[in-house]
Amino acid sequence: MKQYFVQTFGCQMNVHDSRRIEEVLRASGYREASEPALADLLLVNTCSVREKAEHKLMSLLGTFRPFKEAQRGTILAVTGCVAQQEGERLLRKAPFVDIVLGPDNIPELPALIRQVEHGAPPITRTVFDMDDPQFLRAKPHADRREVTAYVTVMKGCDERCTFCIVPYTRGSERYRPADQIVGEIRDLVQGGVREVTLLGQTVNSWHEPGADAEASKSESRLAASTSRFAGLLRRIAEEVPDLWRLRYTSPHPRHITAELVAAHADLRVLPSHVHLPVQSGSDRLLRRMARRYTAEEYIARTDALKQAKPGLTLSADFIVGFPGESDEDFEQTLELVRRVGFVAAFAFKYSPRPYTPALKLGDEVSEEVKDDRLARLFALVETQQQAHLRSLVGQNVQVLVEGPSPGDTGRFAGRSERNEIVHLIAPEGHDPTGELVTVTIDEPFRHSLSGYMTGAEGLVDRGPRMRLSVLGAGGAV
């Protein structure tokens, strides 16, 4: 049986795309290789949001090249945003690559592999599928015991933030019908999944395809609300009652509507954490970035979410050193971090990306200043994170257990309702994977929590063995 090895860079959308690639490959007879040297197909799923990710691709291609040269017939493929952005140019930079494939063309991979096997020259296929039949369904991996899954609800982005290459590499927004989304989640839950994360570049701009026109024609508030993102969340909660947690990423602050805030207040299935990218706390920079909200509006929306769900925590994405960012702008970002009380952050130094409007802004911030600002931002968020994690010691949290902790620790790991990673000790002989358990926190680590299991709330139906073991655990804890 032929083997594949997939290396993924970038965001959760890319991680999800890699899962689709693996499904497509398994369906055409491949199995996963334990290391690249054993693979008949080496595939790099790329990210182009930052320059560094592109450098990583070129360096990895250099690492993979000898495997291809050592074994006749090994195929080297590149997909993801760099493939979409560079197309033929990538083949000129790395002529030993066999296939360059855009994210919308993943289903064509087996056919392209066959063409290469029959001696075709290197192939580039980077066509956006605007009619979009390609929202492939996620299926639980047959060999893995998975309780969490991603479900794509929309693709592309119409926002045009001036620093971002995504609208160029992923195209305009396309939305998936609610019936398809609900059907996929129902199937996943039947297969044992208990937490779903809805995915989209601006996930909360989702609306039922074609619903805009319908809503304005009928002027029906109900039609508008059920066909919008908050309506989708309510429908999933109602129609898939065995789903325990429903997350979404990444929302755009512009689309945090009153209906979405109300959904957080009403729906137990929505956990107490939202990752809401902000990028900067300076209105001047937010305008230069074309983010289309002010710091005050962002704060008002996060306040509303916190009010709707007491205990809700927030994390965000930031860019430091955007062209023209002054000390004062950066101080405003730190002020926003304090005001919102973020407990985690993904922060990056600005790097110019091809084809983006920010290229023309000039006024570069030096690398030294960017490094300093990044370090200060991380230090502040880490202080807040530590205070938050310490505040949880002695408290009970609900953890959906995803499997053993990395390394041979004898512990299990999962995420709390606020998305903290929790390493827990289960009763001896009991594997709580797939269960929603109560954990009493006894210690904060640097970015996670430690605790011991004190109760089991629910379990995934995985047959009699699991049921018996849980009943046993119930008596023991």
Ligand code: SF4
């Ligand atoms: S919202 Fe802005 S940052 Fe996010 S994908 Fe769209 S253009 Fe890029």
